[in-house]
Amino acid sequence: MADVEYDENDEERSSASRVGAGSGYNGDEEEEEATSSLTMSEVHTCGRVLLRTNPRNSIAIFTAPYDDHDDDHSNSDKETATSTDLxxxxxxxxVLTTDSVRKLVSQSHAFFMELQEYxxxxxxxxxxxxxxxxxxxxxxxCTQGLNYECENVDLEENELQDIKGQLEMYSLLNVLWHLCEILFIETLPVGCLIQQLLEWVRWHDRGDTDDVMNDVMSGVRPDTHQDYWSIVYRLTLQGRIDDVRKLLTYSSYCKENKKVFDSIDELLRKVPMIKSVIGHSRTELMGLWFVWNQECKRRRDRQDFVGCPQLNLLCGLLCGDKSCFSRPEVIDCCKMWYDMLVGRLLYTSPLILSTDYDLHVIAKDCLKLYCDHKGxxxxxxxxxxxxxxxxxVIDVIKMVSSKLSNWWFVSHMTNLLHHRGSLVTSQLEYGSQLSEFLLIEYATALFVHPSLWEVxxxxxxxxxxxxxxxxxxxVERVPLTxxxxxxxxxxxxxxxxxxxEAQSICRVLARRCYGDxxxxSALTWCIKGQDATFAAFLAEKYFDFYESIGEFGDLSILDYLGDAVLLSNRLAFLSKYRDFHKQYSFGNYEAAGQLLVSLLTSGITLKKYWLTLLTDSIPLLQIPDKCVFSSADTYELLHILQEIDNTSSYSDQKDMITSQDEFSINKISLLRLALVRNLQSSLVLRERKH
Amino acid sequence: MFTSKKLSASHKDLIHDVSYDFYGRRLATCSSDQTVQVWDLDSDEQWKPTAQWKSHSGSVWRVTWAHPEFGQVLATCSFDRTVAIWEEQVNERKTGQSSSETHWVLKASLVDSRTSVNDVKFAPRHLGLMLATCSSDGKLRIYEAPDVMNLSQWPLMHVLSCKIGTSCLSWNPSRAHPPMIIIGTDDPSQAATTHIQIFEFSGDPKKWINIHSIVGVVFEPVHDIAFAPNLGRTHHILAIASKDVDIIHLVPEGTDSSGHTKLEVRTPAQLDHKGSQVWRVEWNVTGTILATAADDGCIRLHKANYQGTWQCISSFHGDGSVSTPAPIPPLAGTPSATSSATALSAMGNSHLWRELGDL
Structure with missing residues (x-):
């Protein structure tokens, strides 16, 4: 592979014709494509063609002005051919436009997974x-499904063409896969290759031979059917001897010449079909075949069949006579050149091995004969x-990769060959590298499809x-719909x-929910992603919301925070504060009071919320005949109140007092009064207890 | 197989830049008409314009999306010497009459440059909410929003002088290496001996340092520059758009006495564009395909094979029509496959493969 030189001249020539005309960069090139050069020059007067890539295997192409960094007003006169198209x-x-191919993708994925387990x-x-x-x-x-899809009458012409193209491709890939399986994956005993190849040819014949045969036999006189001899040759090449013998019984020549018929029938009956090789050596098998082959040749040389040229040709095929295989009527009877190849192998070298050089030579010869004949x-x-x-095998992988817009075949086949060790035996140390490279290509191709990212x-x-x-x-690029x-x-x-990556996904979602x-939901995603910073931010937003409205927004999440409060102090504060409200509403005033004091003294409350929390204590302070806060607690609260008062910026600038500040000042004096009263009654209470 | 979609933007003048968001489901375009337009993919996979607004008082050169972790945020730079930060206002989306229209709000205007700002790029996500800009006066500026929830605060953290007018910049996306920015210049004057400079952030003291100037590789003005996504590599891969495209590997080779990374520059490939000026280089998400736009009006896709050999795998005209006959994606860069491909297509009359391969 690496030893073959990359043909630069070819590449140059093709790209010159592709971009050269009209672009002005290949002035000496002939303008071959008039239409193409026209569009090119139009593009040029517009400006520079630019692009951006999209994560979903696509690019945007657009045209930008030339003088990028000039004054935008000076070049406006040039842009007559303005196009803002992208x-x-x-x-x-x-291509995953059809259900059948999607089914193939999911089925083969399951097989792939099992195989990797093994x-x-x-x-x-x-x-x-x-x-x-x-x-x-x-x-x-998949091919059966595509066949079925083709019959859908609602299809548009281009859709139908698309499906037909897919059908053709997958059918041919099936042929190729089967061949690769025989040659590179199966472990075959000597002599079995030909049987496998016959099987291969018959299987991919798609029932065509049977149809023709049935058509021929359905007539009153089958031997007068125009395809009679053609189908006889075809069946012979496919090794379907019994069918050949059956067909020959209809031949009028054979009917009239019983001896001739018996002769050919005997040869056919005795074709050594090497089905089971157990207990036989290669030499033995070869001997067996040689005896039969000599008998064929002897009878043909004896001119047994000269009375009927078609029968003579048939015998020539049995003899493995090369000139008979290149006869036009024989080539015509083959649908594919490899039908011819397998037939020829059967009658000339039935014990061929997949590694034999002869296989290659005969294959090349058959392909050439076939192409020359068909032009x-x-x-x-x-x-x-x-x-x-x-x-x-590597060439097959490479050629399929470069010729088809399809990574399915190469990725699965290479993976299989890799496990089979076939890539190692071809002495390629990069076997696993190639396998991985192709799997990645296939996976990235699937990824673009909205429902296949998991696969x-x-x-x-x-x-x-x-x-x-x-x-x-x-994984981060999967749209979070x-x-x-x-x-x-x-x-x-x-x-x-x-x-x-998981954290990033959570952060994106938290951010999006917050935006909406x-x-x-934002807080839920935040906790899932363990994003402390954003959790703190959200907790503050929650509290701000409470401050402005006087009630909490979405309560459920706050009640079920659990361990999540450990994520951020702010969250812990919010949860405790919510507890305080609950206790208060249940009438557990002492418990509520204790929570409030601990919130304020433990240091988890932001200073800017102190006043709000203290204000919350007012109802507790004003409960008649009850002293919720002990004298020690009251001292703490008073201390905090003093702190708020001291650090407030408005205290020294009396003339700048806003209504908000005035409100705070009123609140503070109100609080002070309430607290002092509470202190008084709590002290009295303590005295009484003593 | 290629499929092509046409979008007609409602800009009144030519488009300077387009930019996809992180998922490739939103698109922003900017134009000489001083506006920005935003598009969204609807459920039928069709692009629908959802917003357009005047964003600058001059041509808008570039538009770029922040990572969605930071919200729906755009940055634009313009001939009017400013950089603007925009955020989508979702409250408007809720209360507004038309549900498909969204509203974008100017959060900050960065006015430090005295000349036209030519490129703007957000830092990779792991560095936080940072922004780098480069301008005609040769200054590379780095801004950072210290509070990601407050998009109106963008203190200018660093100003670095490149001494020559800068045209493009690229952040190194690697998480495993210190922050790195590379800048390119399209200053054609003789004074510009180096067209590419590399800056690296050093933690102690906290500043950006010019650690390398690439000399002797690129001799022509540089129009665009792009770090390839780093998929666990220890070295960095760069694509440089100049006359043709250079692929450069930067291999960290330990540190010097002052603790700065020493880089070995390797030039494994030059992608031939017939000597055309190349305006834009862009990598796909996984860094397996490099798309280039050249002066001959062609877009080319390049790919390295599993052995690191580069090859052009396809090319398009400006209208999105494909100009190469070969179907893609091939197993690119396998030389024998290519030569036989050319030989085969020269033989030509394959109705089947034309049907399958035609794009």
Missing amino acids: YEVQWSGI AGKGMDPDVCVKYSRLYRVALYE TAPYYFDTFILSALENK AISYLSYCPTQGRHFMCSL TSTKALKLIRLCQRYEMTE GRMG
Whole structure:
């Protein structure tokens, strides 16, 4: 991979045609694209094209004036082509517009998680095969679902095209996955590869062969059907010998020449299908096949079938005659070049191994023959298949990554190969690095989707080196649309010990609730996030609110603060103060009085609230025939009152007294009077007791 | 796969800057018409303008969002030499007649600069509510709101002279390193021998110090500069928009005698833009994609592969139409894949892949 040079010339040429025309920067370039150069020059007279990135895998593109730092009034005449349009371009690593693909994403996520569990305990190759099949089932269901979605009549034309494109892609990925499974994941005994490949070809034939066969057989005289011989060849290449024999019984030539029919039928009956190799050595199997092959050749050389050219060709295929495989009627009967490949392998080298160089040579030859015959060039997809057959697993991964807007295949396949150890055997020390790189790409692609952030995070949690950093930076970016979602996020943060991120989420929510005027919710988030500063701020706001209105806003939260009061002194004060009000309303005046005194003397009350609290004592002081505060308490209260009076700024500037100050002054003298009276009665009371 | 959306701003003049909020669900634009416009994504994923107001008495160069921990706060800088701090007033949202309209209130105006303020950026969240500005007179100013609940107090904490007109700045997002700011200059005069200066905050005594000037790497005026998000790396990655784009690695190499970080500057890549002036460099959230805007009117997306090799993976025209034929995102930077890709698309007639890959 790294040994292949990056073709700079190609890149230069393509980007020159892409940006060169009209931009003035490649003056000597031919203006190839008239339309493109027009839009480009328009953009240029407008100004500089700029951009900003969006966390949701998109960028905003806009046009700014050139003379950025000149006086804004001087250049106004230039801007005739003013455009204030913005373009937001989003990219995605997996298109999730259809339910079927979303189902694939969630199913494969479940399989992925299970697989990682197994991997932790040491990997058994059979487990890999099992999960490879499960992924394939999910892929198959996805294609079935897409097929079904295509039939929806309400679809717009472009939507239909989109789904059809997805269908085509996932069907082909299924073909590729199956092949990769056979070549890189299964552990096959010698001779079994061909059976697996036949299975592969038959499975992805999508029932097409059966349809044609049934069509041919349904006629009165099947051998006159135009596809008769074509389907015979096709079945032969697919190794479906029984069907071939059945079809041949309809041939009028065979009916007339019983001997010929018996001859070919015998050859067909005896095709050595190596299904079970247990107890046989490679040499034994080879011998078995060689005997049969020689018999075919002998009968063909004997010109047994020369009376019927089609039958002769069929025998040629059985003999493994290369020239027969390149006959146009044989190529035409194949839907895909790899149908041809597998057929050829079956009759020329049935014991081929996935690592044999021959496999690659024959595959290349088949692809070339097929393309030359059809007059087309190989599609991207053909090169994926070819690379897989060349045993270049890394190339397959790379090509699929660079050709498809889809990270699903490469991330899951590479992870599986990584566990299987196939990346190590290809002598790539960066196996795990590649696997992680692709998982991260897939996860970040999923993350953009509003409902898949959890799935994305769980994929990232299996990326040992970088995953955590990606998790941390992404988890904060999940839009906090509902509180349920936020709680889910916080639980997730706790699970992965992302404390800082969880706190940040709480702070954002606390701030937002406060902004919306929902103080109780704000305080709840604050406590959840253990944000002492903001809790103190909110506690003050609560008290301010009480001061201005005379009652508490949202009471419920204050009554259930519990341990949370430890977060901030202010909160503890608020909670105690609330207790005081409760005791007072229940008529427990002594308890209320004690709370008030302890609030004022313990130092947890801010000085600016002292006067308010003292004012609260007035009703307690005025209860007839009752002395709530002892003389010692009263002294304390008087002391505090004196302190307020001393530190008040208005005491020395009599001329600047505002109505607010006057109110305070009145309050203070009223309090002093009440306290002194209380002191008097408490002293009297004490005397009496003595 | 790319999808493109068009938004028509109601500015009366060209837009200078746009900025997404932390979640990418709000958007602010600013313009020569001296106004700022705010957009919100509605439940149908459509952008709706929710506020527009006159914010300065000159062109508004840049607009930027504070972290949502600090509320819904915007900062703008302008040709009128001021920086303004705006907060969304939610009470208005409740009582106002139209529920979709919001009201933004000027919380503070920072008037210390004597020349046009060219860039303004909030510090990364872990540093608290801080703001850095740079202006044409070559001053880097750092403000801090000591009480995050009081957005009207923004004492000027530090003023640093860069001696040359500054055009752009970027905060180092790393939590594991001391606070760091990098500034760039687009002063074309010969006097500007260095176009990039690095400042670091030292705790004792508490001040910012010019710890490094990058020389011998960038020889042209610098239009934009951006630290990549730090995902646990010990070194810092920078993208510099000048003539072409330079990727620079800053590797901390211990401290000198006065306790300041020593940096080793490495230049692992230069991203070719055919010698065009590049106006803007922006990283995605995870720092895996770098988007650039160049003088040829093209937006390019660059990506490093798992072995750190950089490659342009796609480009767009100014109207958002895609100009590269390759579908993305490819496994970028895998050279063999690219060369075979080009070879394949040269062969060309794949109806299937055109259908799938076309954007």
